[in-house]
Amino acid sequence: MKYNLAKMYALDIYLSNLTNEEYDKIKHKIGTQKSKQMPLLSWDIYMDGYHNRMTEAKKRIELEKVLAFAKQFNWQNDLEVDFSENDYDALIITDKNQKIIWVNDGFSTMTGYSKSFAINKTPRFLQGSNTSLITKARIKSKIKRNKPFKEVIINHRKDKSIYKCEVKIIPLYYKKTTHFLALEKQVI
Template identity: 35%
Template structure:
C-alpha cells in the first residue's frame, strides 16, 4: 500500500475493502476530498467533549444557584465562577458536613449523592494524604478565607487521585457554608 496508515482513522480502514481503493485515495484529488469528512470526526469528537464538559459545568452552576436561593448567600457568583474550570461542586456547612454535591462529584469520586450527605469531605482522604495538605485546609477553613490547594483523595473504590480544591466561604451576614470547586489533576504539586 502506498498510503501511510498512521494518517488513517480506524473507521477509514474499516471502509477500505482493497488496496486499489487505498491507492485511489492517495492519488486522486476527488477521492481525497471525500476522505476529509471522515477526518473531521476527530475534531468533532474533541469538540464534543469540550462542549459536554462546559454543559456539565453550566448545569452544576444552575443547580448551585437554586441552592443559593434557599440559603440566600450574598456572594458575588459572577466573580466566583468566572473563567473557572471544575469537575465537581461541593457545599459544606461550618461543621464541615456535606450538604450538597453536583453530579460531577458522583462522576469524579464514585460516591452517590445520598452516601455523602452529612459526611465530612475528610472521608475522601486516606493513608497517603499528607498532613501538610490537611493542615492547609484546616487553617483556611478555620480562618474562613478563600484558598486553593491540591490534596490526594480516594475514590469510593479506593483509587487515589489528586484533587485541586478552590474553596470559598459562603455568606449571609456571616459565613454559613463553604463552596468547593474541585478538579481532578495529575501528579503532586
C-alpha cells in the same frame, strides 16, 4: 456545500444502522454518484465541538443549581465570577460544619462515591493513609480564616486508589459564613 455534507452524514448514519437485508431492499434508491469520502478527522472535529458544548451546558446547569442554593440561603457571593474564574471537575457544597449538602455528577465520576453516599458526611471520608497530616492541618486552619484558598490534597477513591486533588474552598456567606463551596479538580 454545508447542506450537502449534512445530507451525506445523515445518510451515512441512517445507512450504518440498517441490517444487510434492509440495505439490499433500498440500495437501488440510493444515487450512483460517488461522493468524496470525508476523512475521519472531520468527525473528530465535530465530536470535539459537541463534547465542548455538552460540557458547557452541564456547567451552566451546575451553576444554576448552585445559584438556587444561593437564593435559598441568601448568599452574597458573586458565584458567577467564581465559576468563570475557576476550572473544576467536582463541586461540593457543605454547611458551616462541613457536612455535605450537595455534590455534582463530577464528584461521583472523580471519587467513585454516589451522591447519596456523600450527603451528610464531611469531605474527610475521602482522606486516607496517603493524605498528609500537614496538608489536613493547613486546610483546617485556612477554613477557620473564612477566606477563599486553594490547596492540593491526596484523596482516596471508593476503589481505594489515590488521586491528587486541587481544591478551591470558597466561604459562602450571608452576613457571616453559612456554607462552603469546594471546586475540585484532579491534578497530576
